Amino acid sequence: MAMAVTAVVVNTMGDMESWSRDMLLRLRQRRALLQNVAEAPDCAATCEAIVQFCVALSSGVFPRQTPRWWIRQWTRGTWEDLQLRDDVTDEYFRQNLRMSTAMFNQIVAACAAYMEKKVTHYRMPLPVEQLIAFALYRWASGETYESGTSAFGIGRATGLQAVHDVTSALLQAYPDAIMWPVGRRRVQILRAFREKGFPNCFGAIDCTHIYIDKPAGAPSENYYDRKQKFSVQAQVVVDLDLRILDVHVGYPGSVHDVRVLHNSLLFRRAESGELFDATPKNLPHGFVTRGYLLGDNGYPVACPWIVHPYGGINQDADEERFDTRQKVARGCVERAFGRLKCMWRLFLRTHKTNRETLPQQFVDVCTLHNILLDVGIDFDENLLWEVNANGVRRRVDLGIVGNDARGRGRCANVEGKLLGDALRDRLALM
Structure with missing residues (x-):
């Protein structure tokens, strides 16, 4: 298996034109050595099967099974978990943002007009959904800005500005949510x-x-x-x-x-x-x-x-x-x-x-x-x-x-x- 993986790497590196002449010479020597070893019947069959299997995986022939709630794959933070569209996402929204995915999308749509005017003020372009999700997560979890922004892949200054902008956006989007009954x-x-x-x-x-x-x-x-x-x-x-x-x-x-x-x-x-x-x-x-x-x-x-x-x-x-x-x-x-x-x-x-x-x-x-x-x-x-x-x-x-x-x-x-x-x-x- 190790030889098969090495063969794939060597073939890939051999196709790159930026390598020096000495490096290409060494690659040819290694390729020749691998060719001699791979001529053995059992070895050739095994290598061919492994290589084909790797190619099939990379091309998506074998689809990955949707993760269940008890087996969540590791990602780079809460925001990336929220972006997953599997059978656990809605429950994950309820735990972290206190609402369903559909309700979150409604809030994003209601605040979009105001927020889109503000995203140009950030150092780097960020989706409106990410900014609103961070503000909701901050209020729901009570975490500090340091830990919260880390979970969303943004800086502390961006987090502070996001909460400020989302606060204003919600007040404008839902002016009649709190009112005396009529x-x-x-x-x-x-x-x-x-x-x-x-x-x-x-x-x-x-x-x-x-x-x-x-x-x-x-x-x-x-x-x-x-x-x-x-x-x-x-x-x-x-x-x-x-x-x-x-x-x-x-x-x-x-x-x-x-x-x-x-x-x-x-x-x-x-x-x-x-x-x-x-x-x-x-x-x-x-x-x-x-x-x-x-x-x-x-x-x-x-x-x-x-x-x-x-x-x-x-x-x-x-x-x-x-x-x-x-x-x-x-x-x-x-x-x-x-x-x-x-x-x-x-x-x-x-x-x-x-x-x-x-x-x-x-x-x-x-x-x-x-x-x-x-x-x-x-x-x-x-x-x-x-x-x-x-x-x-x-x-x-x-x-x-x-x-x-x-x-x-x-x-x-x-x-x-x-x-x-x-x-x-x-x-x-x-």
Whole structure:
């Protein structure tokens, strides 16, 4: 077999015109020696069979069998694995980009126009698919730029620019993915909350902390939250289907939920009467409501359109029933955080980030969250669990830091208190 391979190499090298005269002479001598050895009947037959077999393989006569999921051939990185078109590719897309191949192609098509204008700014021409795949992989895996760019065969500077461009492209391609419900969608949301015992409820509100490394160029104490970590606040409103209706992100982690709310566009729109415009609903004691949100005890009664639990230990039966039903309905926001941050794990772990682009990136993953819900992408509940350094399995930290009103002067807003009491008494009559 070794002689046959040598013969093939010698014949190939002998055809090259660039070799020197001495080299060609030595090749002729080796060829003559091989010819004498190959004249033996057994040897000639064996060599001929091996040579023909090698030629057949190289010409594609014997097709390579498609690799199965348990036998993936080694390639030069994640990007090359994603380009393979075999029976494992779609599952590989789901593991690394959180979506199917078809969904990825739709996103590429939606972002293509914007991205094609940007690829000319890169040092070397790169396909739009590769740039978008890298940004999705970065958000999904939470890997550093160094390891992520290595898996995609690009430089760190290219990776940084790719994430920036894809962030802008997604915001332009899907401007209505996150919006306040209207039309049929609003009717479905109001009906779902009414069945939970909360008529004219539009959603649930809460904040989550996005953990970051100690920020540079800013007072670090502002970003130091109650869990002794550096973080940025993200306020989100969701419905019972876990769809995100509104998002406001960017405030330092030490800021209270109420302050984040008061400085958000959601607050200004709600106070102007733009958001809660459902058909008036009559409640006990003559109270009428056109809409509100469910929140935790971090939101005091000062806001008349956020209903929070009574809390405390000296509750009567009606208050206890109300708190239980309110907590169950409000649980949708925690489940939404679980799906969102566990699928896009960059925002689950502490990581280095650009504070100027972090809000846009988080809005992007919220946009992807809604898109994947619409197309029915399943969520693996195992992502909610992890094994710590001691080998103990526990739920991941979703960054939901409970804020209470102790020491903050709970404001006795009459309208907000009447709304909570009216809903409590309505539940007692059901």
